[in-house]
Amino acid sequence: MLKSLERLTQRVGGSNELIDQWLCAREELLVAYYALIGLKPNKEKHTPLNENALENFCHCLVDYLSAGHFHVYDRIVKDVVGADSSAMLITSKIYPALQQNTATIMAFHDSYTDTHIDDDQVYDLHQALSDIGEALEARFIQEDQLITLAADFTAIARQPVSNNSDLARPA
Numbered sequence: 543m544l545k546s547l548e549r550l551t552q553r554v555g556g557s558n559e560l561i562d563q564w565l566c567a568r569e570e571l572l573v574a575y576y577a578l579i580g581l582k583p584n585k586e587k588h589t590p591l592n593e594n595a596l597e598n599f600c601h602c603l604v605d606y607l608s609a610g611h612f613h614v615y616d617r618i619v620k621d622v623v624g625a626d627s628s629a630m631l632i633t634s635k636i637y638p639a640l641q642q643n644t645a646t647i648m649a650f651h652d653s654y655t656d657t658h659i660d661d662d663q664v665y666d667l668h669q670a671l672s673d674i675g676e677a678l679e680a681r682f683i684q685e686d687q688l689i690t691l692a693a694d695f696t697a698i699a700r701q702p703v704s705n706n707s708d709l710a711r712p713a
Contacts, residue, residue: 543679544572550686554693561689564614568682571606574599575678579671593659596667600655607644610685615640618692636684643681650674 551565578595615637650670659667 543682547572550689554689557693560614560617561692564609567606567609571602574602596654600651603647603651607647618688621692621695636687639684640681643677646677647674
């Protein structure tokens with residue numbers, strides 16, 4: 543997921559400050575997720591649960607979801623859909639899928655925030671972390687479509703107006 547994020551950042555980075563901040567928040571979320579699940583070079587396979595890492599991940603998760611729902615999505619939809627009616631079809635399909643995905647992710651958050659995980663719950667947590675990884679991956683694919691749409695719109699909006707003589711000039 544970090545490689546995909548890196549490719550997207552290279553493609554659209556710098557085109558929109560809000561999207562740049564959002565992509566940084568995504569990177570922070572992924573780093574917190576990887577720290578929680580133990581994806582680090584030269585780390586033992588069976589390490590004890592780091593409850594601080596779980597708390598940090600849950601915090602990053604809510605921050606990321608909030609930024610998307612309360613800042614980024616509305617702005618993208620407003621900017622792009624207002625200018626391009628074909629974008630309405632895309633955003634009308636993506637947004638409901640993101641809302642459903644949010645419900646799944648928040649169920650994880652609500653189950654594991656401020657919760658002490660004992661030995662009996664570790665297996666369930668590992669399964670939940672696998673499921674949340676899949677949910678995040680699906681979410682990022684959908685969000686990337688919105689981001690690409692916004693970046694493409696921004697690039698088109700920045701193009702200079704042509705002095706093409708075939709275009710009729712307004713009276």
